[in-house]
Amino acid sequence: MTKTIEFLFDVGSPTTFLAHRRLPAIVARTGAVVTYIPVLLGGIFKATGNAPPGLVAARGRWMQIDMARYAAREAITLAHNPDFPINTITMMRMLTGARGTADFAPLLEALFVGMWETPRNMGDPDILAATLTAAGLDPAVQLARAQDPEIKAALVKATEYAVSRGAFGAPTFFVGDEIFFGQDRLDWVEAAVTG
Amino acid sequence: MTKTIEFLFDVGSPTTFLAHRRLPAIVARTGAVVTYIPVLLGGIFKATGNAPPGLVAARGRWMQIDMARYAAREAITLAHNPDFPINTITMMRMLTGARGTADFAPLLEALFVGMWETPRNMGDPDILAATLTAAGLDPAVQLARAQDPEIKAALVKATEYAVSRGAFGAPTFFVGDEIFFGQDRLDWVEAAVTG
Numbered sequence: 001m002t003k004t005i006e007f008l009f010d011v012g013s014p015t016t017f018l019a020h021r022r023l024p025a026i027v028a029r030t031g032a033v034v035t036y037i038p039v040l041l042g043g044i045f046k047a048t049g050n051a052p053p054g055l056v057a058a059r060g061r062w063m064q065i066d067m068a069r070y071a072a073r074e075a076i077t078l079a080h081n082p083d084f085p086i087n088t089i090t091m092m093r094m095l096t097g098a099r100g101t102a103d104f105a106p107l108l109e110a111l112f113v114g115m116w117e118t119p120r121n122m123g124d125p126d127i128l129a130a131t132l133t134a135a136g137l138d139p140a141v142q143l144a145r146a147q148d149p150e151i152k153a154a155l156v157k158a159t160e161y162a163v164s165r166g167a168f169g170a171p172t173f174f175v176g177d178e179i180f181f182g183q184d185r186l187d188w189v190e191a192a193v194t195g
Numbered sequence: 196m197t198k199t200i201e202f203l204f205d206v207g208s209p210t211t212f213l214a215h216r217r218l219p220a221i222v223a224r225t226g227a228v229v230t231y232i233p234v235l236l237g238g239i240f241k242a243t244g245n246a247p248p249g250l251v252a253a254r255g256r257w258m259q260i261d262m263a264r265y266a267a268r269e270a271i272t273l274a275h276n277p278d279f280p281i282n283t284i285t286m287m288r289m290l291t292g293a294r295g296t297a298d299f300a301p302l303l304e305a306l307f308v309g310m311w312e313t314p315r316n317m318g319d320p321d322i323l324a325a326t327l328t329a330a331g332l333d334p335a336v337q338l339a340r341a342q343d344p345e346i347k348a349a350l351v352k353a354t355e356y357a358v359s360r361g362a363f364g365a366p367t368f369f370v371g372d373e374i375f376f377g378q379d380r381l382d383w384v385e386a387a388v389t390g
Contacts (some may be wrong), residue, residue: 048253058243058363062376069383168253181257184379188264 003193005034006174008162010041011095011108012088014067014078016171017116019183020108021076026186032193036108038095041088041170043159048168052085070183081119089155090146091122096155097145103137110135198388200229201369203357205236206290206303207283209262209273211366212311214378215303216271221381227388231303233290236283236365238354243363247280265378276314284350285341286317291350292340298332305330 007023009016023034045051054060064080071078091111098104114122114131121127129139145151162172166179173180175192202218204211218229240246249255259275266273286306293299309317309326316322324334340346357367361374368375370387 048251050251050254056243056245056363058358058361059245061361062363062374065374066376066380163253166253166256168251168257179257179260181261185261 003030003032003175005032005189005193006037007034008037008039008158008167008170008172008174010039010088010170011091011111011115011122012041012084012086013170014081014084014116015063015183017112018067018070018074018076018078019171019173019186020112022074022183022186026190026193030190030193036095036099036104037158037162038092038099038155039159039162039167039170040092040155043156044162044167044169047159047163050168053169077117079117079119081115083119083121083123086115086121086123088123090125090128090143093146093151093155094142096158097148097151098142103142106135107132107137107142110137198225198227198370200227200384200388201232202229203232203234203353203362203365203367203369205234205283205365206286206306206310206317207236207279207281208365209276209311210258210378212307213262213265213269213271213273214366214368214381215307217269217378217381221385221388225385225388231290231294231299232353232357233287233294233350234354234357234362234365235287235350238351239357239362239364242354242358245363248364272312274312274314276310278314278316278318281310281316281318283318285320285323285338288341288346288350289337291353292343292346293337298337301330302327302332302337305332 005023007019009020011017026032027034053063067078070076095104095107095111098107110131111122114120120131122131132139132142165174167181169181171183173185173189175189178192180189180192200218202214204215206212221227222229248258262273265271290299290302290306293302305326306317309315315326317326327334327337360369362376364376366378368380368384370384373387375384375387
């Protein structure tokens with residue numbers, strides 16, 4: 001029986017990018033299906049009283065070390081984004097609008113790469129538009145989606161769904177009734193979809 | 196060459212208890228030596244601006260799930276302590292005073308078991324004394340150490356050492372110049388002392 005991994009993500013989170021890079025190997029090994037669910041990490045923080053972990057400076061420094069270890073082990077290119085933190089709401093609305101269309105995968109890849117692989121200020125509308133164009137996507141189409149009230153509401157609803165199921169950060173994974181938090185729990189996620 | 200794992204711990208942290216239970220197997224596999232360094236988690240939080248993770252309710256609920264998973268996988272008995280959070284300063288001073296003596300190992304075991312295996316209110320002086328007596332330790336001797344100004348100062352100094360090396364929570368491990376945070380990073384700690 002094929003199992004599904006719900007992957008609740010915000011492109012603003014570098015650990016979520018690591019999870020995005022690691023998921024294909026898990027899919028290849030297990031045959032699981034991944035459902036990408038765009039959520040707004042800032043909205044989750046606000047609803048739960050959580051805060052970005054890097055606000056505690058020592059924790060932020062540790063996270064850089066820790067992420068670099070995982071990136072090296074998994075052969076993932078991960079770069080610090082000098083413009084971090086970047087407001088991701090427009091990007092996450094674009095992704096919400098692109099769900100179920102052929103745009104979704106190239107859009108997701110372009111946004112994640114722009115955030116964490118060849119990092120630039122993806123909160124800048126011109127840089128965002130140029131990134132989309134370079135990925136073969138029409139910035140006007142993506143932006144129109146991001147401005148659609150129904151799509152905006154759908155992102156809010158997805159964020160509320162995340163919180164209602166116990167999410168307090170990203171990445172969060174659901175396998176059936178089970179919740180997993182953090183790219184460092186992907187071994188547990190893989191076990192949950194195996195056998 | 197024998198490698199050393201510095202294990203910075205506070206008995207008030209259940210994830211630190213998990214680490215304590217998991218370390219012997221790592222020692223057996225690698226031949227590493229563990230140096231137990233008592234620190235005051237509250238002092239680390241204060242110095243770094245960090246806070247107990249369970250203050251975010253959803254994060255606290257997740258941690259219960261997550262700790263139970265690790266406990267089950269590692270066959271560790273871990274129980275919720277209904278009196279949590281418990282002020283651990285007297286216990287941590289006792290442990291600081293017992294470093295380098297034959298009391299240290301049985302004291303540590305008795306305190307951790309009292310906190311997380313057969314949980315009781317270890318912040319209560321009578322319960323603490325009874326726990327020590329049951330472990331074959333003289334409560335008067337342990338308490339005298341805990342009230343020694345030099346031992347109090349040594350715990351403060353150990354906590355400052357932890358912060359100076361980048362700690363922001365517990366458990367924290369150092370292997371040479373490398374820092375690791377969390378019982379969930381013990382696989383990385385083990386790799387650091389292997390080969």
